[in-house]
Amino acid sequence: MIWGVMIAMAVAASAFLFVLLLGKSDGSVSPAHATLAILNDQLSEVSRDEKRGLISANEARAASQEIKRRILAQGRYHTVPQSGKFGNIAIVIAALFVPISAATYYNYAGSPDIASVAFADRQEEIEERRRIEDLTRRLAEQLLADPNGGALEGWMLLGQTYARLGRRADAADAYEQASLKEGADSVVYSMLAEALIVAEQGVITPKAERAIDQAILLDPRNPAGTYYKALAFHQNGQGKMAYDMLVERLETADDFAPWMETFVVRANIIAAEVGAEPISLAQFAPMMAGGAPGPTREDVEAVGEMSADEQNEFIRSMVARLADRLAEEPDDLDGWMRLGNAYKVLNEVDQAIDAYEKAQDLLEGTSSQDPRRAAVAQALSELGDQ
């Protein structure tokens, strides 16, 4: 329907111009003609004023003389307007140019797929929000009424809810309350830092920086702490420092984790500014390459000295140990992937598929951008082909 209306509008725009071609091609007002009309009007105006007694006979005579002088001065200008073929062609071109150009522009800049949604038509959403706001208010009142000042977890929950509702300053306040509680750990401080930074539209205030430092102090491996510290360095003009910090943290990561993508993106933004080497996620997330922190060099050398049977036995014992461990800790995603890979190498297709499917189930709960998804999918499809 939207296209129909737009076509109608475009046709209307053209029609304005096409109508010109139907109209008369003469009847223009020449400058001399227009001026004379005004001067003649003025003459009759003067005599009307004289009759009404507004101006004296003397004044009327002077004014009339002045006007007549101006009338005589006219008549020097003469043009004979006409309409030609050239004009008609130009109008046709213009009438086509307008809708075509507008359509080209709109094709590039418009968003025809986005429907308009009036606020009044969003009752369900609004109800839901009202319910959340209501719960939030009750939670806040409860925490404030608590003689002990409210539980740490309560303030954290309140902060998260405020953040989701877009009440940034309130979120920061709630996290700040949480940070004053006993047992506030690194995560609390990094959440506080994040809320403060968001509330200030990305600017890292001294207060936020104190929270960052506290988060790092309590847990130097908290990625959020490192990330915001790097942002702080970047904002202070120490881009290289920020970049190094991000890369170092990526290098010391054990496994892939979703935060690494954010680190890589930020590090590359800074790298472009300071002229450092751009990095890619694959350098730090081993799963991307299909490998795993497997046997060490010594292991491999030791295995190399064994006979074929001994080797086979050794590998199978390692795999069995891994399988046993995973039976007890079934949530180890990377473990399942390693197991799948091992079975694949051993050509145990069914068991490899089993392990990868376990991994796939666990992947449900991760980011859609997680590179392990692709790795698992690829392995499964390879196994399926065999």
Add this chain to the structure above:
Amino acid sequence: MLPELGHFSLALALFLALVQSILPLIGANRGDVRLMRSAEVTAYAQVVFVGFAFAALLNAFITSDFTVLNVTNNSNSLKPMIFKIAATWGSHEGSLLLWVFILTIFGAGVAIFGSNLPTSLRARTLSVQAWISVGFLSFMLLTSNPFDRIFPPPLDGDDLNPLLQDIGLAMHPPLLYFGYVGFSIVFSFAAAALIEGRVDAAWARWVRPWTLAAWVSLTAGIALGSWWAYYELGWGGWWFWDPVENVSFMPWLLGTALLHSAIVTEKRDAFKSWTILLAILTFSLSLLGTFIVRSGLLTSVHAFAVDPERGMYILGLLALSIGGSLTLYAWRAPAMVGGGLFKPVSREAGLLINNLILAAATGTVLFGTLYPLFLEAITGDKISVGPQFFNAAFIPMMLPLIFLMGLGPFLSWKRADLAGIVQRLKFVAGLTLIASLVIWYLYERGPVLAFVMLLLAVWLMFTTLHEWAMRIRLFESDLKTAWRRARNLPRAAYGMTTAHLGVALLMLGMIGSTVWKDEVIKFAEPGTTLEIGDFDVTFEGTDRVRGPNYFSERGILRVEMDGEYVTTLYPERRTYPVAQSTTTESAIRSTPAGDLYASISAPSLESAEAAGAWTLRILYEPLVILIWIGSFMLCFGGLLSLSDRRLRVGAPKKSKTLGSQAQAAE
């Protein structure tokens, strides 16, 4: 769907404007009637499509359609309807759309009412006007699209800057834009006349009403903005010489000059080239105003339009339009045929001096406004040019103008009799002196400049009234004749009298509210009584009030005079949770004698908050109401004059009748 149709509509309007900026010019050059006529149809088409786009945006604001980014950023579902509507032009993008909408309305106006204009002049004028349209529409579509979308929409919007949620300010931008854009039409006429190479009676007849309409809107816009600052910002001032105020004041000053010079062009066929130059410069200053406000070049109370990239685009437009038109002027203006001659003492000469003073005053304000910018650009030093500079440089320059304003209307066209006028005004001069001394005696203090200002304000008032009395022969014949003459007097004459009286009142208000102001700023606890003027103001405490999208702390101030209860003032400090900002709402008791003005600031110390102590700012500003009345009279006078559709010609009087009669048909 509507926002997308609005977007598409703007694109159609842009390309229609492009057509309009080329075809009619070719037509006028070749004498092709159809091509010249195309200016009219494209002008109509533009107003239809831009109007549709504006309606689409308005609808998005009214229904709170948060899929439109502009609505999300500037509105909120809880906002009162009137401010939802006003938010349409409260944002940068929306205000541009309003700008262009007004531009196209005026363009259609020229097309509709211009049937008695020479066809070629009308075509060229509309074509020049379409250049401006192209500039602004492309600026909007390329850098500031009001129809940018987001999906999924956020649950609610971020709200408009609460300072802007005010009825005075809701009307301020549209009026200001009517003024700016009105001058754009005059500019288009001027550029068309330069291309045409001649200025004739039809041209002059057309330029004056457009100038007048633009000037009235601009006056009203500036006055509203000033009124808003007075009661909303909580400082009790009505003019701060803030750069953003200055940039609207400069086109006003030059527009005032243009208004008077257009009268000479219309009546005496003189000052043609000068009128054209003024038209170009006035619109250039309007563009400069838009540029300075929209680029965020200046940091001031008007800090809500900050975007340097857009600034570069407007700077380009500015350079193109001002540079282009001035080049055109330098090339074509010498070919203009000069008009009526006049003697050094005459109405023309008076108006010429008026023009020179106004132009010099504009230059002064321009210098004071731009100097800090240039200094910062060149040396990196940040300075601000404050009221001291403007008061010292601008006010003394304007004083001779006020003197002339009183005198001017007595001068007749072409040649005037100075001796006769002096004879006539002896009485008024005496009256002025006595009245000023009486007022001075009543207040008994204030600097010399203020006294001179007062003297001139009173002078202007009496001369203006005297001139009117003389015209209707109030004291020279019986009352019946005077009444008949008063009724027959053209509305344009009343327009002038009203506007000039308005200036006199404006000056009195300015003097009263600055020189005789009484101000107390105090950190007060409940129960404290402050003395100000003749009033005793007792701070009784605060309470909390809830509004639709804000809550506020409201101070309660009991006002007494000589032990008698006068009124209670409730200044507020409002907090808007969504926009996360606070505003002050002053409480004002307004009487003709003066305003008692109170505002309340947040307690600065936590311990003080416990004690309920607040910073109170209380002012007594005598006669401040005259500023608003004077501004209103300026606008009303302009409208009166605008409503006068009479044709004008200014004829000199015959020498023998000099001094004995009112001057020729006004």
